[in-house]
Amino acid sequence: MTVAARMNDLGTESAFEVLARARALEAQGQEIIHLEIGEPDFETPQHIVEAGMKAISDGFTHYGPTAGLPQLRESIARNSGEVRGTTTDPANVVVTPGAKPIMFYVLLALAEPGVEVIYPNPGFPIYESMIKFSGATPVPMQLLEDKDYHPDLEILPGMITDKTRLIILNSPENPCGSALTKDELETIANIVKEHPGLYVMADEIYKDILYTGEHYSISSVPGMQERTIILDGFSKSYAMTGWRMGYGILPEELVPHIVKLAVNSVSCAASFTQMAAVAALEGPKDEVEAMIGEFAIRRRIIADGLRSIPGVNCPEPEGAFYAFPSIHGTGLTSTQFEERAMNEAGVALLSGSAFGEYGEGYVRLSYANSQENIKKAIDKLDKMVRAL
Ligand SMILES: Cc1ncc(COP(=O)(O)O)c(C=O)c1O
Known part of the structure; x- marks a missing residue:
């Protein structure tokens, strides 16, 4: 098939690919904590x-x-x-x-x-x-x-x-x-x-x-x-x-x-x-406000947790539900960090390089997951980095 040349210029969103890889590992019985997804983990208000x-x-x-x-x-x-x-x-x-x-x-x-x-x-x-x-x-x-x-x-x-x-x-x-x-x-x-x-x-x-x-x-x-x-x-x-x-x-x-x-x-x-x-x-906004309140608590847990990992720096997230720590100090590239996090720590996150050339040296973690899972993910990433 000859596709139009313009198709070469079209990029993609790697979150969907990482999710597919995580699901494949889960199907093999591996436990994965999902911090790759850019969507609230809450249900639509009733x-x-x-x-x-x-x-x-x-x-x-x-x-x-x-x-x-x-x-x-x-x-x-x-x-x-x-x-x-x-x-x-x-x-x-x-x-x-x-x-x-x-x-x-x-x-x-x-x-x-x-x-x-x-x-x-x-x-x-x-x-x-x-x-x-x-x-x-x-x-x-x-x-x-x-x-x-x-x-x-x-x-x-x-x-x-x-x-x-x-x-x-x-x-x-x-x-x-x-x-x-x-x-x-x-x-x-x-x-x-x-x-x-x-x-x-x-x-x-x-x-x-x-x-x-x-x-x-x-x-x-x-x-x-x-x-x-x-x-x-x-x-x-x-x-x-x-x-x-x-x-x-x-x-x-x-x-x-x-x-x-x-x-x-x-x-x-x-x-x-x-x-x-x-x-x-x-309609009423109480469920929306409760969701944002919960995100605020998780933000504290994830930002402080990431900062406690050697070689990782996490500027304070001001909005949305993403932390974008620098991983320069770990010696890994963003893609290496993404792959090792998935395969060794069982944490799905995204390489910063998927967000443009200036994203190299960073990774994105979505905190649209429970406080418990976020704490678990931080522990697993900490162990992974300390063992490098
Ligand atoms: C920055 C930004 N803009 C726009 C969108 C698109 O959102 P939707 O098409 O679901 O309304 C997203 C979704 O991830 C986003 O992160």
Whole structure:
């Protein structure tokens, strides 16, 4: 078979491959602690599940409008206004099956050969994959261990050329767990405003899982709403990864292009999951708050535990549910550490190099697992490293 040359530019997410390897070892009777998965280990809150089931019974089983059901777009606009302190028109909201399609569509709509896109590195691997797939040039913005995985914004102006069309921000960040401060976002906004035609895609999918202070969106900076594409969704905040429910809040001009890409690919998101999403936004938040409270306890256990392992340094995670320790001091590469952790310690985690060139020397551990399993995993990794 001759496949299109562009397929060579498309990357992948190694979490799914590591999970498959872990499952194969489990099938052979080996015990594996799963710290590789990027999804909450909690169940979707019951009132959301019930709203989804009711929607199926009520006949929300047909195609809906491509941009999303009006009641959900209104609910998202209202919620975004509350969270971000902006006035959002439901017409600027496009609902998709998961938030990933927004990433895909925005890059297909804005990036092309000759265009440069700045993105966080280490970062969510799909950014670099999709920038390359679009034919544009990826320009990594390094997140630095000695700055607790924040970027050096003094060098950002020098990274922007007349070809730069988009800056991708992700806060709180996967895999580093860092969250940009209001000051940093204002600095970035001021730089962006100096360049007409430059847009920001703010991936705020982890905005509700924050341990220090309040979430701040770059779209809240005066003059930035029309220059910002917000990517957000229900997967992480409401433990709804399998429902596939996400959205973009877009500058008006971009909406028809993103809708056209959605018509050409998915037609619309499932109607009954959209009704469940309305229930998520409009309903009680106690289970969500309890989940975040539990993540906060696990964060303490995992960060302190990792720091007690010789040769490992773990900057404090500020948000999301990932720890991203440096393993330079162990003498292993990231991939060696990933393989030995799985085969010798029975701990599934991800090599930092799967998150870009600046991820070498680091690994990512998701703390979407019980306190007991996290403590066990730390003990096993400690023994593994001490025996090196
Ligand atoms: C940074 C980031 N953005 C976006 C997504 C996509 O989430 P979903 O497509 O489930 O909404 C993920 C999922 O892992 C993520 O980590």
